[in-house]
Amino acid sequence: MQTIALLPGDGIGPEIIDEAVKVLKAVEAKYDLKFQFKKSLVGGASADIYGTPLTEDTVALCKDCDAILFGAVGGPKWDKLPKEFRPEQAILGLRKSLGLYANLRSVILFNALSDASPIKKEIIGEELDIMIVRELTGGLYFGKPKGIERTHDKTRAFDTMEYTDEEIKRVARIAFETAQRRQKRLTSVDKANVLETSRLWRTIVTDMAADYPDVKLCHMYVDNCSMQLVLNPGQFDVILTENTFGDILSDEASVLTGSIGMLPSASIGDGKPYLYEPIHGSAPDIAGSGKANPIACILSVAMMLEYSFGAKDAASAIKNAVERALNEGYRTFDIQVGAKKVVSTSEMGDIIVENL
């Protein structure tokens, strides 16, 4: 029996989590797995009831589970709140308190969607499979000092980009090991021509390469990387980068796959539980309309089955079921190109379950 914390959150979060749970229940029967779900409020939904986006009870519940499935948090309703009450603190707080320092964001293009990207098919190529390893608990997001100071004539806000050698090493290790299991090409992305943190990053990653002689390492500046991703994405296998750069580059990379609604992720650390979530947000503009694409969340479940439960067959079955739904021409509204039938969030979930 595996216990899974379900944290739907805000906006489209609950809508996509419902579909992911349908899929989990369907694989349960077929693959001799047993799940127990423990649901909790996070983000704005939690702030509205408990006055905080992440309660200690929720953190405790998560620590007690084997894996966590997270929807999305945030929305205009809470945008004016002081920072400690903002919904986004829920996901940041979970990542930090669970020590989830590496975020694996899988950028895979399904064949059926080869025309769906605004980037030309010839540029994307036949196959696209990039793994972005994003550092998740350091950098600008968590560096200190951080704050805002107001005096009578001036307001000053500041964030600190900070990395220790150990923080860089542990995420780089994951990236090298990930590359070893794939095409053995690692691109470390930084801004070493300007930032001290990036210079340390580059030195450490370069030194570590000696321990992974089978991996071909190269370095790239982040501004160039953002261009290379849409110019020649086929050059990338594994991309390793710090927190903020990884956040931005992965939204950009998602466009190659047809929609941000296609990209799953796994946040991992030194011990369980790991956390799984789509890379997108709560999409307030389409929440409640049945337009959300649940595939990123469903593929996050596939990552959970593989990484947390070692259930590779079930994970592949989910990916195949998604592929079949797309091959049959089913699309949610975010991917209109090549759509034979535009379906709702829950219809897409049902079709994927039927295809399992």
Ligand code: NAD
């Ligand atoms: P977003 O990812 O929510 O949405 C960006 C655009 O992509 C929108 O047009 C949205 O409709 C579309 N989109 C996103 N996911 C989709 C899906 N599954 N199917 C179809 N279309 C989808 O980013 P945003 O608009 O910048 O942020 C909205 C809120 O989400 C903010 O409060 C932000 O802080 C929060 N956010 C949360 C997370 C998270 O919880 N992990 C991640 C990103 C943003």
Ligand code: IPM
């Ligand atoms: C993401 C989101 C989060 C991040 C926000 C909501 C804190 O954009 O998961 O990509 O920046 O990490």
Ligand code: MN
């Ligand atoms: Mn993001």
